[in-house]
Amino acid sequence: MEKKLKKSTDRITMPAEVKNNIMEQCMNKARNDKHPNEAEQVFGVERVQSRPIIRIVSGIAACAVIAGAIGAATHFMNRSGLPDQQFAAPVTDEVTSTAEETTAAAEEVTEAVSESAAGVNLPDVKAMAQDLAAEQLAEYGLGVDRVYVTSPKVPKGYVTHTFPEAGEVMQKGDVVTLYISSGESEALNVDFAIPSTPKQLEYDRNPDCPLVLTDEQCESIVSEIKTQVYEEVPQEEILAKINNVTPEEQLGFGSYTISWNDQEETYSWGELAVYDIGIVKYEIERMNGENELKYYRIEPARIDTAIRDILGWSVGYCPFGTPYKMGLSYNGEYLTGTRLRAVSNAFFGWNWIDAHVVDSYLSDTPAYEFTSGETVIRVYEDGTIEWIHAKGDPSDSIYRVDNVDGDQPESHCTPICQTIEEALNS
Amino acid sequence: MVSADVIRDALDNYGDAVYKLCLIMLKNHADAADAAQETFITYMDKSPLFTGAEKEKAWLMQVAANKCRDMLRMRSRRNTVSDDILENYAENTEEYGIVEALTELPDKYRIVMILHYIEGYKTEEIAGMIGKTVSAVKMRLSKGRTMLRETYRKEYM
Structure with missing residues (x-):
């Protein structure tokens, strides 16, 4: 019957008026993007009499504002040295480099931010001390909301990432969520409900070699993932990234995906995927329509090494189990x-x-x-x-x-x- | 931004496939036209580069499928009802029954059935397009086939 599907739908074509309408919309869009200010044309001209005294007062006021701005900039530039002092006591190589990056980042922020009538491009304050990051953002009229997260590699008090991400256009008064490392690297101890039925593992870098995992391998990999995930990623953050394509496409087409099709215990399909960019996806899809989807952050190089150690690439694969x-x-x-x-x-x-x-x-x-x-x-x-x-x-x-x-x-x-x-x- | 000529070519080459996908997913002319329009406007905005025609089509189908999914989600929130418009396209009762049965499948099964049986994509390609594993796609196809037969038998035989 499914073979008849094609023939049955052959007659469905895009109506000409829809096609024309799309073409027209696209042409309009192209025109508007080419001349964005077309709508703001001036339709009348009014001649006003010149008032020299007002010009002079305005000039003095402008000079005062510029002088104030230079003073404030110097003040903040000096303060940007603070992170080095904070790390003076127990420093590691990684921390030192983070501090250096922070100082550099703070200097770059001023250059990177561009302000326009449409809004402000959110600067990159990643790896910056939280107070410094908040100050930088306040300068552009942005508020902050602080969320403390565990992180295996970002020192305590430093920004691990932001939401929205750097580069997003923000309006004055908008609030940016700063995710700040709490200095801990404890695992979240996530409980992944994975049935005991056979699991298949697909490895994107070697798509011709999917594996059926042994129970021991699966347990070891899942346990590694459990102990390494350090933060749950809000779905909105993932959705904000993906916009028009599927999450997996944007996350990078996966790295390791463990999937199962459990007809015995929970009657579900599910997968636990570790993506190259350091995201773990856990998804369960039950036949009764219930779905569960969660994302976590993980250190990609560390989990990659652990999985490779566990696998050894010696097992075969068969779609109907072992x-x-x-x-x-x-x-x-x-x-x-x-x-x-x-x-x-x-x-x-x-x-x-x-x-x-x-x-x-x-x-x-x-x-x-x-x-x-x-x-x-x-x-x-x-x-x-x-x-x-x-x-x-x-x-x-x-x-x-x-x-x-x-x-x-x-x-x-x-x-x-x-x-x-x-x-x-x- | 891609030129109008590129959009015109894409519309000529893949407009029917995109519209077909949208119409079967949404069962409503106006929504299908909107989803198709948004798909091509996204194409214009994003101006992706492709190494071949097939990649271009696959990208458009993927974006269209996502647009449909968004609209279905919105529709379920607003309790909007879809039209019964597919009979206009069927040549006979059997064809109508088959397409109608297809539209009654849950979204996740319907999309893989359309991409595989109507558009001819392989399971690996579909897996890449919808971001699922090959085994998940095969499972959905298998379940989709069973459900399609059951629905057709129950309602149109």
């Missing part, structure tokens, strides 16, 4: 020992990520049929593998593994069959 763990029967015989391992490895040995999920198979009768509890796995000579769950599981799928482009196989007996045959004879 056959040797589930138990397999062939022709009514329960497979054990070497045969079970060999058949399990045969299923693991395929590049499943490139396999097509297809709607039907070419052969009439399966070459091999395995059962695993209530699940039936059929292997056909055309390279198709059918996975059927007796409960009518939504994950029921038919995979074509050998001829991924859907072509007819050249030989009658394809490699998957050969491999399984060899495994059964082992």
Whole structure:
């Protein structure tokens, strides 16, 4: 039926008036962006008589304001040396460099901020002492709201980040949230509810090599993530970043994603993803419609090293779980020992990520049929593998593994069959 | 900002696909037209650079899908009802039933069904577009197929 979907929707086309309207809107936009002040044209001219005395008084007043501004700037420039003094006692290399960056950052702020009638571009006050950051922002008419967070690498009292981020256009009187390090690096001890069903791990830098995690690996990785996340990131902050594309696109297309499809315990799908830019996403999607989505901050290099240490890249992947763990029967015989391992490895040995999920198979009768509890796995000579769950599981799928482009196989007996045959004879 | 000519080309090449996605997601001409319009205005604003035509189309589809999702979210807050307008496009009852059944699927299943079965994207490409894992997309397709058949059987047979 799904194949008829395309034909059924072929007649839906964009009406000409919609197309014209879009084109017109785009042209208007282009015109307005080219001449933004068009709307402020002057339609009349009034000649006023010159008043020299007012000019002189205004000139004196302007000079006084400029002199005051120079004095205030000198005062703040001197104060920007404070962070060095604050770090004078127990300094580490990292702290020293942070302090230097802070001083430099404070100097740069004055140059980076541009003020216009439309508002003020929020300066970058990251890694700056909180009071100094607040002062800098106050100079541009911006208020601050302080939130204290744990941070593994930013010293106590320093700004870890802001919301909105630097560069955003703000209006005078707007409030900027300063996230300030509390100097602690304690874990949040987040409770990720992850079922005991098999978990798959996808690694973006090596998309052809997804893994099925062993329980030990999964536990170790999740425990590392739990102890390393140090702050929950408000969804608004993520949403503010993403605007028109999906969060994951903006966060960088992931790094490690552990996902599971639990039909037994909580009947849910979920994933725990660690992104390159130091964000962890935890998402659960239950079949009853309940969703849970949270973001946390993490130090990316540290978690990357930890995950690599745990994995070792030696495990295979199979979309329907780990056959040797589930138990397999062939022709009514329960497979054990070497045969079970060999058949399990045969299923693991395929590049499943490139396999097509297809709607039907070419052969009439399966070459091999395995059962695993209530699940039936059929292997056909055309390279198709059918996975059927007796409960009518939504994950029921038919995979074509050998001829991924859907072509007819050249030989009658394809490699998957050969491999399984060899495994059964082992 | 991209030129009007670029927008015109994009409209000619991908306007139908974008509008089709919006109409099936929103089931309402006015909303679909708005979502499509916002998609192309976003294209003009952001002026993304693409290495190929397919990338351009994928980007537009992704933005359109997000616009639809925003509108659906807004609609659910305002309790707005959508129109039953898809019959105008069907050639026969069966086609109408199939498309109608598709529009009744929950949003997350509908979007992957449209991208895979109507627009012909592979599961890996869809995963990249909607920011889910390949296994999640496969699961949604599988569940979507089952639900589509059930809905069609129940209501149109």
